[in-house]
Amino acid sequence: MPPSLARPIPETADRDAPAVRVRNFTRRFGQTVVLNDLNIDIGRGEFVALLGRSGSGKTTLLRTLAGLDSAGGQDVTTPATRAVVFQDARLLPWKRVWRNVALGLSGADARARAEAALEEVGLGHRLEVWPSTLSGGESQRASLARALVREPGLLLLDEPFAALDALTRIRMHDLVLSLWRKHAPAVLLVTHDVDEAISLADRVLVLDAGAIAAEEKITLPRPRESNAEFRAIRNRLLGHLGVEAPRAAPVEGALIAFPSGEIVA
Amino acid sequence: MSLTTADRKPIELRLPRFALSNARWLSPVLLLLLWELGSRSGVIPPRILAAPSTVLGALWELTASGELPANLVVSLARAAAGLGIGLVVGTVLALVAGLSKVGETAVDPLMQIKRTIPSLALTPLFIVWFGIGEAPKITLIAVATVFPIYLNLFSGIRAVDVRLIEAARSFGLSQVQQIIHVILPGALPSFLVGLRYAMGVALLVLVVAEQINASAGLGHLINNARDFMRTDIIVVCLLVYAALGLAADLIVRSLEQHALAWRPSFIKS
Numbered sequence: 001m002p003p004s005l006a007r008p009i010p011e012t013a014d015r016d017a018p019a020v021r022v023r024n025f026t027r028r029f030g031q032t033v034v035l036n037d038l039n040i041d042i043g044r045g046e047f048v049a050l051l052g053r054s055g056s057g058k059t060t061l062l063r064t065l066a067g068l069d070s071a072g073g074q075d076v077t078t079p080a081t082r083a084v085v086f087q088d089a090r091l092l093p094w095k096r097v098w099r100n101v102a103l104g105l106s107g108a109d110a111r112a113r114a115e116a117a118l119e120e121v122g123l124g125h126r127l128e129v130w131p132s133t134l135s136g137g138e139s140q141r142a143s144l145a146r147a148l149v150r151e152p153g154l155l156l157l158d159e160p161f162a163a164l165d166a167l168t169r170i171r172m173h174d175l176v177l178s179l180w181r182k183h184a185p186a187v188l189l190v191t192h193d194v195d196e197a198i199s200l201a202d203r204v205l206v207l208d209a210g211a212i213a214a215e216e217k218i219t220l221p222r223p224r225e226s227n228a229e230f231r232a233i234r235n236r237l238l239g240h241l242g243v244e245a246p247r248a249a250p251v252e253g254a255l256i257a258f259p260s261g262e263i264v265a
Numbered sequence: 266m267s268l269t270t271a272d273r274k275p276i277e278l279r280l281p282r283f284a285l286s287n288a289r290w291l292s293p294v295l296l297l298l299l300w301e302l303g304s305r306s307g308v309i310p311p312r313i314l315a316a317p318s319t320v321l322g323a324l325w326e327l328t329a330s331g332e333l334p335a336n337l338v339v340s341l342a343r344a345a346a347g348l349g350i351g352l353v354v355g356t357v358l359a360l361v362a363g364l365s366k367v368g369e370t371a372v373d374p375l376m377q378i379k380r381t382i383p384s385l386a387l388t389p390l391f392i393v394w395f396g397i398g399e400a401p402k403i404t405l406i407a408v409a410t411v412f413p414i415y416l417n418l419f420s421g422i423r424a425v426d427v428r429l430i431e432a433a434r435s436f437g438l439s440q441v442q443q444i445i446h447v448i449l450p451g452a453l454p455s456f457l458v459g460l461r462y463a464m465g466v467a468l469l470v471l472v473v474a475e476q477i478n479a480s481a482g483l484g485h486l487i488n489n490a491r492d493f494m495r496t497d498i499i500v501v502c503l504l505v506y507a508a509l510g511l512a513a514d515l516i517v518r519s520l521e522q523h524a525l526a527w528r529p530s531f532i533k534s
Contacts, residue, residue: 090432094450094527
């Protein structure tokens with residue numbers, strides 16, 4: 001294990017304490033300040049989306065919370081069990097799908113747990129295949145199963161849908177929401193896609209120049225349609241991201257709404 | 266007359282289809298026939314090169330008498346012993362250098378220096394050290410095979426996708442688990458390339474090493490045949506060396522098919 005990971009929450013911690021607590025966190029690479037005096041809380045079971053342009057520090061924050069980068073002894077608290085779903089599924093090509101999901105699990109029931117997780121994401125019929133035979137969507141579902149089988153207190157999603165086609169992405173959104181409801185981990189979703197953030201998250205944060213520039217609580221009932229309030233939130237968020245909001249609201253009922261809300265970086 | 270060519274049949278080239286144009290076996294067979302003819306007509310004297318039929322006869326004779334199998338076993342044992350030692354040493358050194366920076370600093374310069382010395386050039390030194398028994402032959406093969414194993418495994422370990430290692434780390438795998446589940450399987454394809462190469466090198470060095478005053482083995486057989494100008498036996502031994510090379514390749518290929526079954530090229534749809 002790498003030294004000085006983010007501190008896990010002690011067993012005796014207050015039940016009301018947030019799952020993730022970051023206080024005055026600063027991260028530099030050489031002269032560049034990537035994260036600047038950052039404060040973030042994520043409640044237990046809360047779904048938070050993090051928006052930001054490239055270079056805003058999103059990835060650095062995610063890597064710190066995942067324990068991939070050292071927190072350097074600063075005030076960062078996370079649940080003891082964390083799991084990441086990366087943009088590229090990162091399945092080990094030399095292990096069959098169920099073994100990828102069971103990676104690092106111990107105990108006689110490892111296989112049964114992996115199978116159950118794969119059933120949950122709809123891959124119960126592909127337990128024994130090699131990862132190279134999976135489609136992009138299937139790979140991401142396997143990767144999701146691999147994360148959830150650990151029953152993480154914090155699920156970190158690093159643009160997991162960015163490389164998927166639009167239809168697969170919609171299905172993945174539904175899947176993630178249903179899995180989140182069932183397992184109730186705290187979720188941090190890093191994304192470029194404003195619409196995705198609004199339709200999934202309880203709260204959307206905008207990261208800019210290493211600090212939280214804006215916060216939107218989304219109280220719309222799920223599943224979320226692109227109604228007037230949705231669009232108002234989107235326009236505010238786009239504004240925070242430095243994208244000019246559209247002058248007129250898109251035509252109601254149009255199949256494709258422009259702008260799509262996607263920030264190309 | 267229509268100017269369109271849409272419904273015009275393509276012009277068939279009425280050249281005779283030369284069925285033998287793909288017969289790759291033809292030229293070797295012709296060569297053998299010429300060789301046989303040359304031998305029978307006396308153009309190629311037996312002391313220069315025995316006829317193919319004579320070679321076949323010698324092969325049968327040597328096999329039936331048990332002389333060839335016995336010497337083959339001796340040669341194989343030599344190659345296997347040398348390759349085995351080279352394999353173990355090369356693997357250990359590659360693991361040490363590949364898995365730690367300190368190891369690389371300590372091991373890699375020595376290996377690069379070793380690489381600059383042609384292994385066969387060490388023959389006189391090994392004869393001085395170990396005499397003319399089995400030891401110098403096996404040592405020579407071992408020394409020569411260490412490097413291909415080392416180099417390929419080392420670079421294979423270093424070329425493992427860091428993103429996969431990172432993913433394993435994010436799931437809390439210990440360093441040992443990362444090595445077992447990610448790094449070693451990831452380096453296996455390179456290792457097998459090294460193994461295939463090392464087998465070829467082992468065979469090559471075997472041929473040379475067996476010329477060192479061998480009292481058994483294929484080299485011994487060749488040396489004896491040379492003394493009696495039995496070109497048929499010499500050719501038989503050459504054929505056996507070729508067969509060994511082919512067998513070594515087949516072994517690694519089947520190893521690859523089993524160990525690298527996950528590779529898209531091996532997956533049967």
